[in-house]
Amino acid sequence: MLIKIICGQMEVIPGRPDLNYQKISTLIRQAKIKQADILLLPEMCLPGYLIGDLWEQQTFLDDCSYYANQIAAQSQDICIIFGSVATEVGKINEDGRIRKYNAAYICQNGTMLPGYLGRNFIIKNALPNYREFDDARYFHSLQKLCAEENTALANVLQPVAITLKGQQLNLGIMLCEDGWTDNYQYNIPSILANKGAALLCNLSCSPYSLGKNKKRYRLFASQSQQAGIPLIYCNNIGIQNNGKNIFTYDGSSCVYAATGKPAAALPMFAEDMLEFTWDTETGAINTADLPIAPQQETAIIYHTLRYGTQQFLKQCGIKKMTIGLSGGIDSAVTATMYTDILGPENVLLLNLPSSYNSEATKNIAYHLAQKLRTNYAIMPITESCRHTEQQLTATPITNFSDNTIYNLQLSNLQRENIQARDRGARLIAAAAAAFGGAFSCNSNKSEIAIGYATFYGDICGALAMIGDLWKHQVYALGRYLNEEVFKDEIIPNEIFTIRPSAELSAEQTVGVGGDPLVYNYHDYLFKAFLERWHKITPADILRWYKNNSLASELGCTDQIIKEAFPDALTFIADLERWWKLFSGFAVAKRIQAPPILSLSKRSFGYDHREAQLTPYFSREYYQLKEELLN
């Protein structure tokens, strides 16, 4: 028997069951026109997934139930499988709130089919609680329900039987993490296959991270191969966020043949339907589509940032963007991306020079704006900063304890921060409002890691678009924009060769001095602190340094370490300086930082949760330090 299946890679709008229901209804109509037997939709496609504590609103949950029933009512001539929240009257979660399951509904003949334990839905068991996920905060797992009902999970887990064209078909339905079996007690796809599933379906709402698709293909290919049956992976597109991080959802829905070979896949970030037929006798998958070709990393970064930013601006209703343009690589890449996304007429670039800005960077800014054909203005900050310094140092301060009067003094660092805030909070924020829109945070991940930014100066704005890119990735994206997107030297070549500098003092001016970071080393050091599954601390770094394995462990060159640090003393001083900032004051800055568009395996924000603490060096660290210095 030939079964026609459509996998609906839809855009899900988090927190809007009303809008998602409209989209789903359209998909159902289209699938019926195409005479599909089964329409498969993603996990949580009615409520969205990353919606924070909106899960605590009864009226919101009621609407999700209402629309779920409306979907079931449309399943007269088609089997509809979709994910949503399921609630249960009279039961509570362990926090005393309404009982909620991350559930999949299988609907046919206008009704919901029986699922697990007498419910009309099946229940997700593997609830992720790492990175951006908080599933245990909201959902009751199948395992907990089984314990309550005194039954074994292995007895409950089973394929759902549907009848199509008079024949019974056993579908092994899973929800997202249920298929990521590595570290969980139960291997759900294998249990379902052993219990006679003829087809595995994974309904996902899975955020994109660099490299994730490779892992997905490997994982699901191996599942279908081991089970010897086809597998469909259905994922949504769109963006969802948890406040501090914006996540993109790439879709990349895919059907795997019983051999494990991907038979067809949908492109990233596109709303589309994956259509194919499944021969229930042979298990063969027949499709016209082909897997998409793998892309080079910087191309994926470009497309993900572009899509994520575009969607974020749309959701927030931001149509125009103002960007402070220093002449450095970060603001140049940000400005070029926004021009690409919004069009030059909707971008205002502001160059805000003080007396410390070099002709080189001022010229770069001017030429970039001209090349991009955006709106552009030069607003010097010299007069305003002079006025601020004057006001701060000349205003008499009265000490009302003894009625003495004195003045404040400003250090050089304080004068630098005055400039940064004069740019960001005084001019850019106001100009952005007057231009009609928001302004951009141009901070990159290397700066955010150690708080090399000024509070209310440059770590502010609506979105840190490149906040999850290390400095070397920002350079690569800049080159990609010139070579592949604009196919022109939009970003002046000079920018790739000058030593980056904040230009906040005479010593920092480009051509004189630059940033205190050796990016070809520090990017990789900070990446080890943040991105490794087992987090790296200074003790690990010193151990590797002592063993001469540091460069290979970090992924940088030996040469850069040797050049930057002539001896252990300078190496250790540098390590302590940045570790103290990374785990100290930079945390305070990140707490008040704009949302970051997440892209990597671990981004700053809610993805990497942090408390403001005093920096900690472990016992092993002190031992290694003593050995190395003696």
Next chain:
Amino acid sequence: MLIKIICGQMEVIPGRPDLNYQKISTLIRQAKIKQADILLLPEMCLPGYLIGDLWEQQTFLDDCSYYANQIAAQSQDICIIFGSVATEVGKINEDGRIRKYNAAYICQNGTMLPGYLGRNFIIKNALPNYREFDDARYFHSLQKLCAEENTALANVLQPVAITLKGQQLNLGIMLCEDGWTDNYQYNIPSILANKGAALLCNLSCSPYSLGKNKKRYRLFASQSQQAGIPLIYCNNIGIQNNGKNIFTYDGSSCVYAATGKPAAALPMFAEDMLEFTWDTETGAINTADLPIAPQQETAIIYHTLRYGTQQFLKQCGIKKMTIGLSGGIDSAVTATMYTDILGPENVLLLNLPSSYNSEATKNIAYHLAQKLRTNYAIMPITESCRHTEQQLTATPITNFSDNTIYNLQLSNLQRENIQARDRGARLIAAAAAAFGGAFSCNSNKSEIAIGYATFYGDICGALAMIGDLWKHQVYALGRYLNEEVFKDEIIPNEIFTIRPSAELSAEQTVGVGGDPLVYNYHDYLFKAFLERWHKITPADILRWYKNNSLASELGCTDQIIKEAFPDALTFIADLERWWKLFSGFAVAKRIQAPPILSLSKRSFGYDHREAQLTPYFSREYYQLKEELLN
């Protein structure tokens, strides 16, 4: 037999096992001098609890294990019971990271006694995942371990047997949430009592919220009474944070007699030892201490804010505070609190008038500073704002698409925000640095709820000390400071009677116009949106409005609602205006807001997790609206 027990209500410093170990060693020495038989210490007293993803660092976990063994080594002449993290080599959590348990160690004769399932510790089962808690992110529960090892939890849970003076004693050891049994499947104290525990011990690391002690006393009293055995509740003091929220830990350790009567309790926020004897034959508790008297709410608010702020400043190394002093109640209360905490010599109050500030508020600011005897200065913003407006509107903007030139225009709202940022980012931030310290965020909870604040203007600073107080609570605290703390009219009486206003335009000047909020109604409306266990939305509000139960449901007066809203049309317009802000743009502001000192049952920040979404009105809302308007 008489057993002498000491419950050590210690300050725990999160993320610093080295310092906590020193403190514990001191307590052990003192307990030995006092010839205690048992020393009971809090949950997670080595690592701290709210330390974010520090739990992912192997070197940190190694140090915790090392110090735990060092504590056990000191148990030669005493039984030491303490909480810490336990790791297990060769096992992983469901996220693939190192296996971690929230554990209690029971140590005697220099070693750790057997706990559960062959381990030398007992394991917490009830892992909270609500409000600020993320236990499932880090810890493996006893229930999951039992499932792995194919055994029933009820078989594993049992009292720990220790031998004292030749006699075996069964201690029922629980970790914090294990005792908060309301909504969990297993009632752990009751299981332990049924299995022969002669004494229940609850080791906690439990943050303080208003009203929590009442609930604690009720809960633990009922447990000891039902079991008919004494119960010791041992909690730490100090502060811990998760970035967006600072939580205080009040201690309030307490011993309950077998009748359920609290026999003795330690005061809030004080490091102390609770000493008593336990007669193992009769179960009697003998102690010299008495329970502390319950305090009035504003007194508790004052003490909690004072303690939490003091500890936060100490942890961050902040010794001086600068506060923008508008002459309104929020900054007046904040300034008075900081003067109380740091002393007047360490406080700089800045009055930053524009032409819109009334003589009334300027005088209040001056008199308050004089009364407090702090440092004080007046720094007008008129000239700087004029310069900014001039620069923004007169600087030519070039459109590089067509090479036309034009100017930006400023709206009234934009001119208001320029003033707010001129104060916060240009002057206060710089003056605070020059004065040598940080500056304060004076926002209250009512403003934070709907984002009635300017980005990088007034919703900035090191800490939102009163960010978890509704406006009416700020007034109450102001009166308390005058009447009970300073016993003088420090905050001028006038401030309590004038209508609050932002004074950013001629229309808003005090005496002319004021805030758009009717605090006696909106405080209670926003509280319902945020603080109820089952969150309230506009549909609930309209239902109550229609049923005439709104005032009693919210806790405000009928009169205020009737006065503010003559009809359903104005009522609904107001509701929609604030709901859209509450669930819309205010979320964006909170994402970048300073840390809030948490005090209530639900504070903005990590305690109430939010995504930036488009505001949602439910189906029921639209139905009710239509009914009310027709």
